[in-house]
Amino acid sequence: MVNRQSSVDRFLRFFSSLKCGLLLLSLVGVAVILGTLILQKPMAQEGQIEQIYAPQTLRLLNALGLFDVFHTRWFILLLGLLGANITLTSIERFPQVWRLFVRPHLVADAAFIRALPFQREIALGSHAPQEAMALACGKLRSLGYAPRPAVLRQGTVYIEKHRVARLAPYVVHASLLIIFAGAIVDGAHGYRGFISLRPGMRTDTVEPLTTPGAPRRLGFTIRCDAAGMDRYPDGSPQQYWSRLAVEENGREVARKQIFVNDPLTYKGVRFFQANYGPTGTPRKLVMEASWPENGVEKRQMLTLAPGTPVQLGAQGDTVELADFIPDFVLEGNQISSRSDEPRNPAIRLQVTRPGGEPRSAWILAKLPETHPPNDTGVSFRFVNAEMEYLTGLQVAYQPGQWLIWAGCLLLTGGLMMALYLSHIRIWGVVGTDRKGQPALLLGGQPSKYRENFERKFHALADELDTALKNATVKVTEAAPAA
């Protein structure tokens, strides 16, 4: 029982040690390196992982979770352990530092000063102890170091700077924990998703970003009024935008034109402009039809849209848009589209006579002289096409992000304090120097940057020395009684 107690104790002691913290830090580092060297599932295209790794390697890496390092349980456990270690390390040392912070050692004697790392003895010369103390205090005050009056009454000159630096490591560690907490809140309650909208459409559901995941209800409706893209003179994209509105119970409650870098936020849910582009189908297609009727050439302009047949002529014939290939290319004998932009549209129209079978006509908009197959008896000429555009919105709900930004602010401040501020303390009492003469014994201690402190300490001592030597004028102001 006793033995077990002590081994638990030993484990806890190790777990709350800096050594363990650095070990965990390096383990996290190694895991992150592995995560960048091995292709990660969220970044890979379909089938890419299977293509790169041999089957055995694949099985092994998969079993270790190395294809999605940053979301595996062991990685999250590692981060959790690091958080726990930071907490324990801080808790263990904090009380001691806090005591020093709120109740510093103020009153000194000669023995205490002789034990400090930096010391000087300043001869009092002709000055009485009280007078010397008053002179020294005046000099220190003029140099920007105000001795504590309460301590001075007890016979010690005590000056200090940047006591807050003692707390800096705890500020830094606490801020890291706050950042962790924000990430946990987001992991548990936040979500990310995607919405595709055509101008004029509305939706209240968000598609999941990753394949396993269910669509999610927003609780309100988002409507897209317009979307578009601005170009630079050279044709490259300058800005994408969407005009969005939020509706709740059929009433519009918010409205904003969003840009890349400038989202719409409603009830903590943010909508980001993610992409914008043609869907590959036309919203409106204008064609000119011509056919011979009773020896006369007839012409008609047709405005077609997908799924809605249009009357052709007076005989009850109908025309329907059957296929629209925006960027036509023939690969072997396979028809395909290189892109969704209407660079080289190929159109198939179906003409149906009353009571007859539908017949097809192919039209190559940019290459009318190629005479593609047409058994409808009607010739068609492409006039123009208005493409349908889709705006892609990234949706994010991250209730923990304010914790993260607060943690980041605190982290920056804490780091500055920890790295740039040194808690310096200087004590002075009147005693006797090594030759037995009365002297002001000065001792100091910094929390870091000893070289800097040493310089500053001796400069200060020199100032006091000259001040005491040069002060011939009687000091009228009496020092506070000891």
Add this chain to the structure above:
Amino acid sequence: MGKVVTHTGERGQASAARLSAQAGWILLGVSVVVLTVMAISVPHLVGGAGWLTGEKFLYLALIAYLGAAALYVFSAALRQPQLLAGAMALTRGGFLLHTMAILVRWASSGHAPLSNIYEMVLVFSWGVVALHEVAEWKFELPFLGAITVPIAALALVLMQVLPGEIRPLVPALQSTWLQIHVTLAMLSYAGLTISFAVALLYLIKDGATTRSFLSWSAALVLGVYGTIVATSVNSSLALTMPAWDSTAREKVMLAPRQALLVPIDALGWPFVIVLALAAATLALSLLGTFFAPGQRWENLARRTFLAALLAQALSLVLLMLKVNAGPYYVPQYGQSFGVHLAASPFLLAGVVTALFASLAWEVLRWKYDSLVAYLPSRDTLDGLIYRTVAISFPLLTLMIIAGAYWANRTWGSYWSWDPKEDWALITWLTYAGYLHMRLTRGWRGRRSAYFAIIGFGIVMFTFFGVTYLLPGLHAYA
């Protein structure tokens, strides 16, 4: 500004000094030849670089830096304080031109030059020189320039082959946060570069032996040329380089990730010779260290290394000349293709780094003691390593925070575990570990210096390695 120690030595030392001074002048000659060839070839390579894009200013700055780097190194070797003053003046002149290049590019593109790898290297190298000036002025480090200025020059050489056209900003990059993010990144990288330079000075001061320096330099040259020979020299000893389409300003690709390779006959030879000489140097030096201690092997190793240095200079000169002499006929395609160093930035960077390292060693070898006397005390240097890290670390932290904030405003996600983010985190963890060791365990001296050197390696990998080897969301940089 710098304290320069002039020796008036005794008679015995005087003749040795004269000998080493002669050797120094020979080296100075070699580097002047190399610099001249580079100075002639680089504008030819760039061709059509204009004043308006700032490239001409940058090119002049590069020449100033190369000259300053040579002067810094040789001022120590030749005990010529005037050279040091010249080096400082040239660095400052180069810095002004460099600043002009940035301002001109900024004015003509209409946005801060922080949007692609070319512009980042532009600002990074500027940051290195700026912080070098601060360090030189504040800490009286006369020899710092021998390490920082060559790094800046190397960055500028690399830039000559990076795609430097001014392009309008894509929508995601139109953000003040991006500019803050990149500025902080470049400043912190530059700061960590200074800590690396100080760490090297510390190792010199601390008396790392010249023999181990020789082994390290030979190993570096061996690594660089081994990689080149293994990847680019074919069985008939021709150097193969990617074909360059000069109108499109890009490599001719056969398939994604597979460039068309042009063999340049007989150019493989100098690279193989350097490889052999470096291997011989390393072998002799290790032999002298571990198996047969004695002056003999060491002297032999030094001579082979000097030969390797001359062979390297020859390789670089031949490479430059041959690349400009194209196009070359490729039998498989029955057609001639031109080549360009822009297609192989790593080849150029490797060759120039190895040459600088070798030159630096030769200088060290002759003037080791006077160099050591130049430098501030070990404690001062040790403190400076810490101080440069202590300044750069909060910048690094702020850089990561600004990047997260920008990503959050652009994509709605502050952290996506993309390779660049991951490596920024690794860099951060590394220096966080260093600060813990330093502040709570009192790590000092050599361990601290080695840490700064390793940390710098990680920084450079985050900067360049991730961009070229591990692409992800940071596609623009």
